Amino acid sequence: MGRSGHDRVRGLTRYVADEVPEGAWLGAALRSELPRARLRAIARDPAFDWSGVVVVEARDIPGSNHVAMIAEDWPVLAADHVGHVGEPLALVAAPSAAALGAALAAMTAELEALEPTLDFERSEELLHPLSIQKGDCTAGLAAAAHVFEGTYRTGSQEQMYIEPQGCIGFPPDAEGRVLVKGSMQCPFYVQRALVEALDLPRELVAAEQSATGGGFGGKEDYPSMLAVHAALLAKACAQPVAMILDRHTDLVVTPKRHPSRVVHRTGFDADGRLLAMQVDVLLDGGAYTTLSPVVLSRACIHAAGAYVCENVSIQGRAVATNHVPYGAFRGFGAPQVCFAIERQMDRAARALGLHPVELRRRNMLRVGERTATGQLLQESVGSVEVFERALERTRFDQHEWGASRAQEGRVRRGVGLAFFYHGAGFTGAGEENMKARVEVELGRDEHGAFRCRVHASSTEFGQGTIALFQTIAADALGCARAQVACPTPNTSRVPDSGPTVASRTCMVVGGCVARACRELRARVEAEVGAAGDFGERALRLLATRPDERVSAEVVYASPPGLVWDESTYAGDAYPAYGWAVDVAEVEVDLDSFEVRTTRFLSAVDVGKAINPLLVEGQIEGGSLQSVGFAHLEVVTSAEGRFLQDRMASCIIPTALDAPDFEVELIEVPFSHGPMGAKGVGELPMDGGAPAVVSAIEDALGLHVERVPATPEHLSELWLAAHPEDAL
C-alpha cells in the first residue's frame, strides 16, 4: 500500500501499528518513577511464571550500552545511575498485552533516591558551551546612546505528532541479519544505534521507515532508543516484537523542546541603529547530551535575529538537569531565541519612541550585510521583500502600536509583528562532513512502463518529501511526476542522504536529486537523442542494456566559497536563509485572559515554492504550532515528571483555535538550490510566538517576557499593572 494522498484519504497507508505481523510479541520497558536515583537491582516476583516472557537488562546488551547520538552518555537501559523519570530500566516482551502487563507488574526496580537538579537556571552541570564574537561588544555598549536589558523565557513544548512512536524489531534471520521497521525521521541514525548497541557489522543491520504519522523533530532521536529496545527483545524471544508507545507513555518519556532563558543587553545609537548586542542563551538539556549541542548551536547563531550589528557577543550554554532529555522540535533552538530578540526589539522600539516597523527597517539584514557570525549575505535575501509585502497586506506600519491606544470593554484587540530568518541545512561544515548521497535510477514499473526511482534516505512524514522529489526529478528529466517513484527508505537499499531534519531535504537532498537527474538526462540525450518523450527514450536506452542498472549517484557539494571556522564559530553558517514576516491580530478577553488569534499573515521567502500548496501547508501548520507555543501549549513538570501526561491535559490548537491563515509566497531564488529553492520546514515555527505576544502587548499594554503567555500569566501581569482590578 502506498503513501500518496489518494492512499492516505482512503486509510490505505500502513503505519507501524498497521504493520505488526501476526504472532508478534509486544514489548515494553520498566521505567523509573524517580528523577535521579541509583539502581540497586530489579527484583522479579518468584510467584510469577517467567517462562512465558523474556526480560532484558543492561547486562544483556551485547554492544555498548548507549544510544548512538553526539555523546555516548544516553543509556539504552540504566545500568546503575538513573537520570530522569521514565528512563528505561529493563525490557519485557510477552505474547499478549495481558501477559506483558502481568510481567511488568511482577518486576520492581529497587531505586535509591538521590537529590535531583530540576531548575535549569541553577544547574551547574554544563553539557555544552558555545561562544560567538564579532567586533567589540563591550566598546559598543559603552558607546551606545541607549542600552536596554531584557530577560526572556520560553517553556517546553510537546511535538504531539498524532501517531505515537513505535518500532517493530525482527529477530536475526538465518544469516544473522537484523531488521527494525518503525515510525522514524532518520533511518541511518537508527541503523547506527543498532550497530553500536547490538555489536553487529553494518551489513547485518537494516532500519526501514514505516509510513510516519508526523514527526516535527520528535522522531529524530527517540526512534533509535525504541529500535534498540525492540531488536534486543526480538533477539531474546526469537519473535518479531512491537514496541508501540501508548499516548501516555509517549508524553512522559519522549524528548520535547528545550526550555530556555535568554538575556539581552542591546545598545543603540541616537538614531536607533544597533551598536552592540550581548546575548546570553541558556538551555535546559535534560539528563543526557542527546542533540543539545546542535540545538544550542542553532540557537546561538540565530540569537542576534535578522539584524545588522557590528559588535556582537553571544554566550550559549546547555546545562544538564534531571528531566527527560530535551530534543529536536521544529526550529531547533531558533524559536526560543527568535522570541527573545523580537521581544527585545519591541522593548527598544517602545523605549525609543519608534514604531516597531521603523526600528526593524533601520536594522534589518539586507543583501551585502553581514550576520552575527560574519557571513556576507550575497544572494537570495528576501528580507525587504517579505517586509514590504507584509506591510502592504496588513498596513501594520499605519497601526499605532503600543499601549497608547485607549481601549475599553471586555475584549481588547491588538496587532503584532515578527521579522525573522532561518538557516537551511546543517550548520557550518555539517553538510561537507555529511556528504549526502542520492541515487536516481531509470527503470520500468511492473507493467514495463518507464519509471524513475529516487533512492534517498529522506523520509516522508507529512512535509511532502515524496511530492517534492517527484517534482524536482520530473522537472530535471523532462518527464511526468507520476513517472517518478520514491521507494521506502531502508538502510540496506538506499544511500545515506542524511537525516530528515534541519530544513535540508529540499535544498540539500533535493539538489542532489536534481543533479543526478540532469546526469541521466544528458546520458539519455547523448545515446538516444533529445527529441520525443523522455520515458520512451529512457526505455530505448534501457533496452540496449538489459543487464545493467542505469542510474546516477551524486554526492552533495556545498556551494563554492563557503568558509566556516568551527573553533571560532565564525563564517558562513548556512548556504542560504529563509526570510519571513508574521503579522498576528489577537483578541484578549479581560475576564478570562484567554487569547484568540483572529488573523495571521505570513510573508515568506523560500527561494522557490516548488509545490506551492505544500509550501503553504508547511507555513500554516508551522505557524499554528508557533501560535500554540505563544499562549496555549503548556509543558511543565513537578519532581521531574511532566504534568501534562495525557492528550486531555497536553493541549494543542484545535480547528477552533486556529485563525484563517494568509500566506504570501515570495521567491528570491537561491542559485545553488534545486529550481532556486531553499528550506521551508522550520522557518514558520520561529515567528508566530513573538508576533502573537507582540499583539497581546498591543492589546493590553503589558510587556510579556515569556511564553506560553497563559491566561494565568497574563492575569498576574495585568493585576500587577492594575492593582485596582484585584478582587
Next chain:
Amino acid sequence: VSAEQLARIELEVDGLAHQLELAPLRRLLDVLREDLGLTGTKEGCGEGECGACTVLVDGQALNSCLVPAIQADGARITTVASAQNEAVQEAFVECEGSQCGICTPGLIVMTRAWIERCRRDDERPTRAGARSALAGNLCRCTGYEKVIDAALQAAARAGLVEGEA
C-alpha cells in the same frame, strides 16, 4: 452481560455484515483493526481526545476507542474506507488537506458527518461551521487551513451552497 463472557454481536461495516464472538467490553476500534483487519481507522490517543479513530455508528460520529463493542451490536458502522466517502476524499487530495495522514481517516468521516448534518438540517456550510464540526479532530500538520478548504469543497461537491461566514 459479564465482562469475561464472550458475546455474539453483529456489525455492518461499510456495507459488509460481520458476525463476531468477542469480549463485550473490547473497544470497537480494536475489533475493527484486529478482528476485521480494517486498519484504516487509526489510534492517536486511546482516550477520546484526538478524533483519529472517528467512525459513524448508525450515522453518529463517535470515537471508536471509547465505544465498547457490545454497544455497537446491530449497528451500521461507517469508516474511512466506505465507498460513499469518495467526494470527501477527493476534496482532501485536491486541497492538500492531508499531510502525514494519520488524522485523515477521522477527518474524512467527520467531514462526511458534517455534510450529512448540513443537508439534513438545511444548514449552509461555512468556514466557521466546518471549524466547529471538525474541532474534535486534532491535526498537528496542517494548521487546519487546508482541512477547512477541503471540507468546504467536499460540501460544494455534495451540492450544498456555501453560506455567508
